[in-house]
Amino acid sequence: MLINLTLHVWRQKGPKDNGRFVTYPALQINTHMSFLEMLDVVNEQLMEKGEEPIAFEHDCREGICGSCGVMINGLPHGPNPMTATCQLHMRYFKDGDEIWIEPWRAKAFPVLRDLVVDRSAFDRIIQSGGFISANTGNAPEANAMPIPKQIADRSMDAAVCIGCGACVAACPNASAMLFTSAKVTHLGLLPQGQPERYERVQRMIARMDQEGFGNCSNHGSCEAACPVGIKVDFIARLNRDLLKAKLCGAGTPSAV
Amino acid sequence: MELNAKIPGGSIQEKWDRYRFDLKLVNAANKRKYSVIMVGTGLAGASGAASLAELGYQVYCYSYHDSPRRAHSIAAQGGINAAKNYQNDGDSIYRLFYDTVKGGDFRAREANVYRLSQISLNIIDQCVAQGVPFAREYSGYLSNRSFGGAQVSRTFYARGQTGQQLLLGAYQALARQIGLGTVQMFPRTEMLDMILVNGRARGIVTRNLVTGEVRSHLADAVVLATGGYSNVFYLSTNAKACNTTAIWRAYRRGAGFANPCYTQIHPTCIPQSGDYQSKLTLMSESLRNDGRIWVPKQPGDTRTPPQIPESERDYYLERIYPSYGNLSPRDIASRRAKEAVDQGRGVGEMKNGVYLDFAEALKRLGNTVIGERYGNLFEMYERITGENPYEVPMRIYPAPHYTMGGLWVDYNLMSTIPGLYVIGEANFSDHGANRLGASALMQGLADGYFILPYTIGDYLAQGKFERIDSGHAEVRAVEDETRQRYQKLLSINGKRTVDSLHRELGKIVWDYCGMGRNDAGLKKALEQIPKLRDEFWHNVRVPGSGDSLNQALEKAGRVADFFEMAELLCRDALAREESCGGHFREESQTEDGEARRDDARFAHAAVWEFTGVDKAPTRHVEPLNFEYVKPATRSYK
């Protein structure tokens, strides 16, 4: 089926420029297309006219790399639950729809151009402690330490975060707690992650604050926006670890 | 061009151990005096950069992504092989070695493959230590599955997101080093050329994708970990930005390019739904464990699947290959699907797919069991196609997926340019003419964690590296050339978009150098590609400027290199007058349509040397010797 749409797209030349919405028609859009393919079609038309295409981030187009992500009618990644922008298909839109497309809005994610934002603050949070310090060659035999399946599974539930930033965009305070708690939980549940567990959470939170992300006030919009189902329970778990670390002193055996 | 593979002596079991002992070591205190450039932060690059930094080298690391975690490795679904033999089903280092050499259709180097199998054990240990949450049994021990037709269960996995979890493990190891200041990371920075000084690789020229700044970076050695070139076909399962520029530019500066025609077509992808299609989505091969592949017997049959009675269906893989059936190897399953579609028996609106039908499995095992096994894949399929595989059969079709070819490297993973190393999918090394499922992740991590860190030390230990800076004549020359190339792209101001030209190129390559290749078709492609390249350089339109984020310009640079690369791909396919692995020359087949290898003439790696843009490259060969696994014809009947 073919549908016609009106797009209102945020255009901004560079980090220091002012942006504004520009309206484009998107005509004869096949409903089998993905949302990004629809933008490709609009961009091809713009370029044929010699205009600059709408810049947006994307790569895998399979919902796993975390590159894509825009606000679609005020919702991060659009209306479909558990769906990244690249996996959203046009059959969820109707002929005549108007669609407002904006970048993630957060102080810690400055806009670089149009719909592209700088999410390197996430990388710096990981650099501050989101790892297990196991140098290459350190490892013992993999099956030497059995890990209960329930724990491995739960750790995996947290590890699937794709780092897209939708949680920050959804949060009224632009907090990065869901992202940070997913990593703290992934590593903190595993026996290998224990030695650095309390140190890790403190460092990551400190870095998060330093990057200008807001505080978490238990809104829960982050969970609703997450394309891979990261749960707010992980934030509660992070808070418990943080409290324990503060009370007992990070890194001391008593914290364990 | 000299091709010395530097394969160490001794029995295959001892080669790597002995060799490591013979390698020169850099004194621990001296390591920080040496610097290494790592281009790419996928599994190979991230693991390599982290390991080198842990040893004490100064590492500069580059990626065109905004974060190392976005590399295409993240998309791998199925799993990673290792010869742990945890299932006690008879696996061993030797068996993984044997399977890989055979699966590669006897076109890989035995010594490399054996080393890869040995190292596979350490990889799993390392990943678990980093916190990669592999699937486990209720006992708490690691779980395995059989993958891609292997007869033993040696594949480790993390749900359908194995690549993601392995990459995040390597990314975190890298992030730790960045935090410690031992690795300097340059995200959103694309390598556009190589710098050689006195014949050795000493640097790269990059463009900052946000500011447009073109500049050089210098070091004592350069490593490329830049992934594969399947996007030469335009439509493939690779991420949109995957490209050939890094290895192509190195080739133009003297690195030999080996076996470009070895490309792998994956049999189970979602067929194209229209001209706007931007990429193809892989559906995990595990689906073939329970799905049955069929097409209608009659060409042009437009009935829906339930309307077609059993007697009018052709389960062609089960028919032709009774012992392997739906689990036949990737190349065979792909070719047979193409044959069915070419005969007009394709299914779906565009008649461009074959059915992968779960009806029988659903009847036998029930929705719950099938849901447990494939639930997430079924959902993904439905999200993309709007069809529910519990009710109607899936439609699948082969798509370009992986490239076994790449820059030639010796046993040290060094290319023909001294000081230039190539790791991961970017090199040609271990998979021969066909890669087995779950072996790319293994190879990328073997190269990065456990091979490169030793072998590069040997080179650095011997080097006397002259000091060079950005004022050096060679450096300035390459920088200037790069600026001019990008300026030229912006100034053509023609009528066609980059994508439209890339799409057209992709179609030529797919039609003539895809699943089936023949002399006449390849010659036609070799006529058409230069013409289209010419059109590109005269008629492409790249809006915007070079001094800011300009995605059209980024693409234009990559596609310009694909245009040159495509020609080499076809040339190599033309020269290899045999069928092997993913390379099927229609002239070289048996009476019943199976690939026919020609060991007498082609038991070698073909290595191409650049001689100039409009000049024919020179073909060199590295002979392959098989001492342990004797070449035999693969039979899956």
Ligand SMILES: Cc1cc2nc3c(=O)[nH]c(=O)nc-3n(C[C@H](O)[C@H](O)[C@H](O)COP(=O)(O)OP(=O)(O)OC[C@H]3O[C@@H](n4cnc5c(N)ncnc54)[C@H](O)[C@@H]3O)c2cc1C
């Ligand atoms: C859909 C899919 C599923 C797969 N599933 C499996 C599987 O189950 N098991 C398996 O073993 N294999 C699988 N593979 C294959 C495997 O994922 C890849 O071969 C492997 O991950 C490649 O890793 P790499 O590190 O070599 O390159 P990549 O992960 O592609 O990384 C390339 C890196 O280089 C950078 N780069 C490239 N060019 C430049 C440049 N010019 N300048 C700066 N940076 C550059 C990129 O930014 C990126 O960081 C799959 C592949 C696909 C497409």
Ligand code: FES
């Ligand atoms: S493009 Fe990779 S998650 Fe959407």
